[in-house]
Amino acid sequence: MSNKNNSRREFLKKTSLGGLGTALGVSVAIPTLASLNTDEHSVSAEKLRVKPRYHRWHVNQGAEWLEKNTGHANLDWNIPVSQCALVLLDVWSKHYLKEPEDRAEKIINEKYIPLLKKCRESGMTIIHAPSPEVAVKHSNWVKLISEAELFPVRDTWPPKEFRGLNGAYKAFKRPFEPREVEIQAMVKPHQFHPIAAPVNNEAVIATGEELHRYCKQKGILFLFFAGFNTNACMITRDYGALQMNTRGYQVSVLRDCTTGMENKETQAKLLQTNGALLFFEMFGQYTVTSDEIINGFSEKA
Structure with missing residues (x-):
């Protein structure tokens, strides 16, 4: 086998977590209470x-190595609730485009209400990640980062003028949209959606580093993400699903508790939303549904 193919195999092992064992028909070991580090956390x-x-990047025995012969697979986790958290990412009260706002409203009203009720009753940690400017104004902000870390000084490269596409680099800037002012008036100030706002002492975090520090403090290893938008903040935020998986957490996105921003070519079949979810499933993260979580809690001992 060529070095190129060997490199690809190694890549798939690392990015399709758990997929290799399932593809080869090998049982994947699920951590037990005894195997988890409990030195610092109950x-x-x-x-x-x-x-x-x-x-599943692999094909069944005897099948040709074609993309159309790959597909979904599932793991089976039985994990301590104390090591889990539901992360509500950018669940705001409004959106400037009608369709994603309507889809989000439907999801929030139909899915979030029973999900949050059950998670709160079952003692699962709920963490709110509403963007730095919203987080720092809330009384539940955990304040685990300094102001210097919240507003870090950038490196001198690329140059400040290039990063802002000003001066000699102005020609590379996207054109000014005359309705941008209108958009900002419609969406700002960003606010928590009333149905998904923090209650009691639920944590509010501002950055990915702060989310990491909070999880370390609480002994949290498994993060379940709900929020908006699937193909934007869920991917790009430093407290998003992709970045937190990179930090070492096991990350699952609730695929019925999110929606993306579509365009005229993708809207009918929600191709951006479904493509983003598939991206997560292909490269190390997972998806679950809100019903799985609601029905997945055991009785308290």
Whole structure:
């Protein structure tokens, strides 16, 4: 086998977490309470049973190595609730485009209400990540980062003028949209959606580093993401699903609790939303549904 193919195999092992064992028919070991590090954090007796879905980069025995012969597979997790958190990412009260706002409203009203109720009753940690400017104004902001870390000084390269596409670099800037002022008037100030706003002492975080520090403080290893938009903040935020998986957490996106921003070519079939979810499933993250979480809690010991 060529070095190129060997490199690809190694890449798939690293990015399709758990996929290799399933593809080869080998049982994938699920951590037990005894195997988890409990030195610093107590681990609850209550468990959460979910079957995270991922994209299986492999084909069945005897099948040709074609993309159309790959597909979804599921793991089977039975994990301590004390090591889990539901992260509500950028669940704001409004959007400037009608369709994503309507889709989000439907999701929030139909999915978030029962999900949040069950998670709160079952003692799962709920963390709100509403963007730095919203987080720092809320009384539940955990304040685990300094002001210097919240507004870090950038490196001198690329030059400040280039980063802002000003001066000699102005020609590379996208054209000014005359309705941008109108957009900002419609969406700002960003606010928590009233149905998904923090209650009691639920944590509010401002950055990915702060989310990491909070999880370390609480002993959280498994993050379940709900929020908006699938193909934007869920991917690009430093507290988003992709970045937190890169930090080492096991990350699952609730595929029925998110929606993306579409355009006229993609809207009918929600291709941007579904493509973003497939991206997560292909490259190390997972997806689950809100019903899986609601029905996955064990009885408290």
